[in-house]
């Protein structure tokens with residue numbers, strides 16, 4: 001996410017930091033580079049102008065120039081301006097303060113990820129807020145749209161409005177709200193039709209639906225990859241139905257990020273959620289300060305820890321720690337660890353959340369070190385017999401050949417895994433000894 005922008009800003013800051021003392025012209029030159037980086041990331045021109053004016057005003061102040069580490073100060077000022085542009089501190093939650101059934105209206109262009117996002121929000125509300133959600137597709141344009149939403153609902157384990165052929169979108173909306181009341185749903189998510197481009201008919205339809213449902217949230221779904229075009233879309237929808245929040249999709253890709261940075265300024269509505277993949281659980285709250293941290297390569301430790309807490313099985317982790325402490329760690333445990341890491345998502349995604357690794361990440365991507373290696377390692381382990389996993393020393397040439405064939409890998413890969421495992425075991429033993437010494441010393445003191 002934001003890789004190019006992040007890399008360019010990183011270069012600017014590296015240069016500033018190397019300088020030590022800064023002159024006004026150093027700062028002005030840096031501002032020029034930042035301006036270019038933002039424009040190349042597809043941030044809207046008025047937003048860039050505003051941003052640079054704000055940063056320059058603070059950065060050329062005497063205080064910064066005289067500070068101990070002026071470069072660092074400039075980074076801080078840019079960080080604050082980024083947080084501001086992205087909407088200020090803290091994620092803005094979905095509005096659930098309305099009488100049930102609470103209507104959510106989903107709007108956006110076709111292909112923006114609107115239908116997928118409707119399913120994702122339904123799952124989020126069900127899992128995190130224990131809400132009873134009804135999904136309804138008002139898309140009578142695309143023949144398969146209503147069916148697609150019904151399938152998503154099934155995958156998310158929520159209800160969807162039965163399809164009645166021949167109804168108009170407004171009729172479907174009315175029926176959805178009636179069903180919501182009658183069957184006591186907490187939230188009704190109304191997925192409207194999208195078009196390939198904004199047109200009057202689409203806007204009139206969305207307005208009519210809004211008028212009969214009075215939504216608590218009108219969420220605009222925007223594909224982060226669309227750059228400048230997203231702004232015209234956002235403006236048009238905002239003028240027609242005043243959106244209350246934005247969902248940025250495809251932030252898992254290499255979106256240049258401009259749309260995310262411009263949205264708030266153009267619509268005044270906060271980005272509430274971000275789509276991070278095709279899977280139904282790939283939807284996350286949008287925390288401006290964490291995103292700014294990622295753009296500046298300062299990492300996003302908070303998200304990483306939260307992700308780990310959600311995905312790592314606490315009980316299993318403790319069992320594993322005990323086994324390690326007893327020096328009993330076998331390939332079975334190693335496979336379990338691989339599984340936990342894979343669950344957290346791609347390695348480069350995880351790396352991106354760590355501070356200072358923006359550039360390493362690039363190298364990792366080039367070295368193609370991603371979860372596919374972990375998956376291959378897991379395949380190798382599952383092709384071994386129980387005895388082999390417990391005691392990898394018995395892995396001689398013929399066994400290695402069998403395992404390589406069984407897992408669709410090569411003998412070299414099997415060797416690499418065994419070596420890695422040995423090294424890990426070795427490291428644990430040493431850590432263990434150190435720990436005991438430390439404990440003994442602590443006990444004596």
Ligand code: GDP
Pocket residue numbers: 108109110111112113114115116117194248249250251252253274275276277278282
């Ligand atoms: P709609 O026409 O706006 O309803 O768009 P869809 O919901 O049908 O989505 C279009 C495509 O985008 C589908 O293949 C989705 O799986 C994909 N998609 C949606 N959201 C995301 C996201 O956050 N990341 C990625 N990588 N793909 C997404």
